[in-house]
Amino acid sequence: MTGPSVTGAVAGDAQARVNALRALLERHAHAYYVLDSPTIPDADYDALFRELEALESAHPELITATSPTQRVGAPPLPAFTQVRHSVPMLSLANGFADEDIVAFDRRVRDGLSASDEVAYATELKFDGLAINLRYEAGVLVEAATRGDGATGENVTTNIRTIRAIPLRLQTAQPPAVIDIRGEVLMYKADFARLNARQRAAGLKEFANPRNAAAGSLRQLDSAITAQRSLRFFAYGVGLLEGAAMPPSHAALLDWYRQLGVPVCEHRKVVAGASGLLAFYREIGEKRSALPYEIDGVVYKVNDATLQQQLGFVARAPRYALAHKFPAEEASTVVQGIDVQVGRTGAITPVARLAPVSVGGVTVTNATLHNEDEVRRKDIRIGDSVIVRRAGDVIPEVVSFVPELRPLDAREFVMPTACPVCGSTILRLEEEAIARCSGGWLKCAAQRKGGLQHFVSRRAMDIEGLGEQLIDQLVDRKVINTPADLYRLGLVGLAELDRMADRSAQNVLAALEKSKATTLARFIYALGIRHVGEATAKALAAHFGGLDALLAASEEQLLEVDDVGPVVAGAIRTFLADPLNVELIAQLRAAGIHWTETTARVNAVLPQSGKTFVLTGTLPTLTREAAAALIEAAGGKVAGSVSRKTNYVVAGSDAGSKLAKAEELGVAILDEAALLQLLND
Numbered sequence: 001m002t003g004p005s006v007t008g009a010v011a012g013d014a015q016a017r018v019n020a021l022r023a024l025l026e027r028h029a030h031a032y033y034v035l036d037s038p039t040i041p042d043a044d045y046d047a048l049f050r051e052l053e054a055l056e057s058a059h060p061e062l063i064t065a066t067s068p069t070q071r072v073g074a075p076p077l078p079a080f081t082q083v084r085h086s087v088p089m090l091s092l093a094n095g096f097a098d099e100d101i102v103a104f105d106r107r108v109r110d111g112l113s114a115s116d117e118v119a120y121a122t123e124l125k126f127d128g129l130a131i132n133l134r135y136e137a138g139v140l141v142e143a144a145t146r147g148d149g150a151t152g153e154n155v156t157t158n159i160r161t162i163r164a165i166p167l168r169l170q171t172a173q174p175p176a177v178i179d180i181r182g183e184v185l186m187y188k189a190d191f192a193r194l195n196a197r198q199r200a201a202g203l204k205e206f207a208n209p210r211n212a213a214a215g216s217l218r219q220l221d222s223a224i225t226a227q228r229s230l231r232f233f234a235y236g237v238g239l240l241e242g243a244a245m246p247p248s249h250a251a252l253l254d255w256y257r258q259l260g261v262p263v264c265e266h267r268k269v270v271a272g273a274s275g276l277l278a279f280y281r282e283i284g285e286k287r288s289a290l291p292y293e294i295d296g297v298v299y300k301v302n303d304a305t306l307q308q309q310l311g312f313v314a315r316a317p318r319y320a321l322a323h324k325f326p327a328e329e330a331s332t333v334v335q336g337i338d339v340q341v342g343r344t345g346a347i348t349p350v351a352r353l354a355p356v357s358v359g360g361v362t363v364t365n366a367t368l369h370n371e372d373e374v375r376r377k378d379i380r381i382g383d384s385v386i387v388r389r390a391g392d393v394i395p396e397v398v399s400f401v402p403e404l405r406p407l408d409a410r411e412f413v414m415p416t417a418c419p420v421c422g423s424t425i426l427r428l429e430e431e432a433i434a435r436c437s438g439g440w441l442k443c444a445a446q447r448k449g450g451l452q453h454f455v456s457r458r459a460m461d462i463e464g465l466g467e468q469l470i471d472q473l474v475d476r477k478v479i480n481t482p483a484d485l486y487r488l489g490l491v492g493l494a495e496l497d498r499m500a501d502r503s504a505q506n507v508l509a510a511l512e513k514s515k516a517t518t519l520a521r522f523i524y525a526l527g528i529r530h531v532g533e534a535t536a537k538a539l540a541a542h543f544g545g546l547d548a549l550l551a552a553s554e555e556q557l558l559e560v561d562d563v564g565p566v567v568a569g570a571i572r573t574f575l576a577d578p579l580n581v582e583l584i585a586q587l588r589a590a591g592i593h594w595t596e597t598t599a600r601v602n603a604v605l606p607q608s609g610k611t612f613v614l615t616g617t618l619p620t621l622t623r624e625a626a627a628a629l630i631e632a633a634g635g636k637v638a639g640s641v642s643r644k645t646n647y648v649v650a651g652s653d654a655g656s657k658l659a660k661a662e663e664l665g666v667a668i669l670d671e672a673a674l675l676q677l678l679n680d
């Protein structure tokens, strides 16, 4: 025969296309999971994936175990088998206080008889599960959990569904055997989506991303794991045969990255205890902005030879230390559930807790958000619960511990009357929130809330008028409305508890100063429902003056950017109340003023229609100042980067927003370039 047969040619073409598709899919997955910079949209990836699936089903002889299509589809297991680790999987010694770190560094230097500073590799301590990945001749053959460190569970079929984990190492010369060790975890956003799906399906929610990752990996049916968006970061090595051990921890991770295995991007080699502590502080500040949860940072002597010299104590290496952050979660007991009344009358159930330290702060109250949330989470009085406090957010009750529920645990009953003013509590059918119907006239809680909002920094910015002072003023019936604030005198103020003459004078000065304001701040300060800062600014820009706003019909309000029927309705309802109209008149009579502009409905400013996003710390401008300059030039400031963003203004320590801007090709400005643009 001369030349290949016709079918042979077709199969050859198919083989070539299959190879090309696999290479493309692997490259895109690598860009996404290892380099953290996606190259194509998900839909395009899916299209390539489907093309490969179709070709493989037409030519089953071309299917290989490492094809990207072969991640899912293994039959469910009856049980996990056991895997004995070739090299035990150890744990880490923990440190908490700065002294623990200094002591660790001293132990290391003593152990090495080193007089100079030691170089440490620093990285994140991921809050997930430790996994060992065995690659033979570059192919993933087995994956096991840590178990007791000596023996773990064989979770290979589940691990194969994780796209971040390569089925084949990207190298022509793979080691004969390598155990790559690292952490499987779930990103916070994927965790939130998973819980939303569980809720919609009436299934149990997971308490945190770590439990979700563990639960997902413990599935006997890998089809379930495949739907769970798990991730992986490598941080260690077990058995290695047929290749030289890299000379340092940093070199090991660099090598992994080359092999196509994801590693932590927040890593550094630092010198001595001071370098370790600086890294700890740096990551502590970034912690809440990371897309995944960490419970600390990890320090490892960088040099592999020195690591060996130091060896192990018990089940942890002497060369490494985990420096833990204060826990963001803690367990405690619900002693009662009360309700709080907000400035719009919103009734929020609040759990009263046995005091517990969470992330270094003592927590005694945690929000339960609303009535439905209490039912959904099934939190009862007497329950042991997990409380979480992440970053600056209000502490919340995450879940209760079923095993510890006492027999006499009591369910929460939404009161029918406002605990502050006794008015009826109403809950409109379509709303999740129950409200006190008293309004600020009857309800002191709403009066206090309204006043607190009025004086707040982003509203009238009246310094020195804190919550306790407002409480006293309202309780003693010295003031009822924001207009009363401007009638306060030195004598009345100085009579209050813990109020020296001097502070009273400061409050009066702050009140005086607040009279010169902007229309947007004034509108925002009124506390109209659904009118936040952005809407207040849009209204001020649109109408230019207060009278035009007061006279606006619902149709005219709807012409304003960002104002829909709900907001327009809320504004009309507010202004239809003679008490509110009177309040506005009194405030103006008290001397509150601003510069009115001509309505700029159609005025085109240099940056009209342009959207800016601010990120990081600018060298001289505060965030507020930068935003004010942008808005004065007609631009808008948004909170997140999207394709619609025109400019990202980045300062030092800019994080994910900057990365997103680079990924989307959005123009990036520093402060100088911003000022230049606004001046042009």
Ligand code: IVH
Residues within 6 Å of the ligand: 090, 091, 092, 123, 124, 125, 126, 127, 128, 129, 130, 146, 183, 235, 236, 298, 317, 320, 322
């Ligand atoms: S190294 C011999 N590095 O922390 C050293 N562990 O408390 C073994 N972990 O079981 C571990 N991030 O699950 C190491 N960057 C990191 C880590 C890390 C998280 C976990 C791991 C380990 C546990 C030890």
